[in-house]
Amino acid sequence: MKALLLIDLQIDFCPNGALEVKEGDEVIPIANALMPHFDLVVATQDWHPANHGSFAANHPWRKPGQIIDLNGLQQILWPIHCVQDSFGAQLHPQLDQEGIHKIFYKGTDPEIDSYSGFFDNGHRKATGLGDFLKEKGVDEVYILGLATDYCVKFSALDALEFGFKTYLVADACRGVELKEGDIENALQEMVDKGVQITYSQAVI
Ligand code: VGL
Numbered sequence: 001m002k003a004l005l006l007i008d009l010q011i012d013f014c015p016n017g018a019l020e021v022k023e024g025d026e027v028i029p030i031a032n033a034l035m036p037h038f039d040l041v042v043a044t045q046d047w048h049p050a051n052h053g054s055f056a057a058n059h060p061w062r063k064p065g066q067i068i069d070l071n072g073l074q075q076i077l078w079p080i081h082c083v084q085d086s087f088g089a090q091l092h093p094q095l096d097q098e099g100i101h102k103i104f105y106k107g108t109d110p111e112i113d114s115y116s117g118f119f120d121n122g123h124r125k126a127t128g129l130g131d132f133l134k135e136k137g138v139d140e141v142y143i144l145g146l147a148t149d150y151c152v153k154f155s156a157l158d159a160l161e162f163g164f165k166t167y168l169v170a171d172a173c174r175g176v177e178l179k180e181g182d183i184e185n186a187l188q189e190m191v192d193k194g195v196q197i198t199y200s201q202a203v204i
């Protein structure tokens with residue numbers, strides 16, 4: 001069975017959001033068009049408490065983009081984004097939420113970040129997404145969303161680890177591109193590790 005994974009299609013990752021991804025909102029109509037073609041549609045939401053350790057504002061004198069050690073892991077510091085129950089943490093208003101069967105929340109532990117929808121960045125705790133998909137009999141996952149070079153990439157790599165045949169719907173992803181080449185390198189890394197690249201037209 002095939003599942004569609006919608007990664008972090010939230011207001012804060014779209015233009016004018018707190019951690020805006022260029023053209024992030026352009027993937028919303030593609031997500032809506034793909035949903036009816038899947039038996040199971042699962043979404044993730046980045047869902048941070050206000051005291052989250054990935055926010056530069058929670059570390060004296062630090063600025064977004066700097067890297068610190070957070071409980072033994074390298075952590076890029078971000079602007080405050082996707083704070084639980086805030087406006088910016090909501091799914092994009094144009095996203096067809098009726099088509100989503102289940103939502104998994106991540107990044108809820110202030111002590112560790114979680115780019116992947118499956119595990120935190122230290123692979124210490126699972127979100128339950130992997131077991132949920134297995135229980136439903138899923139063997140193929142199609143991934144799209146924001147951002148290509150962070151949450152999409154790490155979700156796709158963890159999906160491979162769970163043993164799912166993993167497709168990236170490339171035209172339905174947009175990246176942060178903190179450094180030039182980050183998106184291209186993320187795509188290459190995914191391909192090298194076994195992710196198949198596809199496009200919405202091929203799925204529909
Ligand atoms: C993300 C940075 C911080 C993402 C989430 O969804 O790609 N990136 N938190």
Ligand code: ZN
Binds near residue numbers: 081
């Ligand atoms: Zn985050």
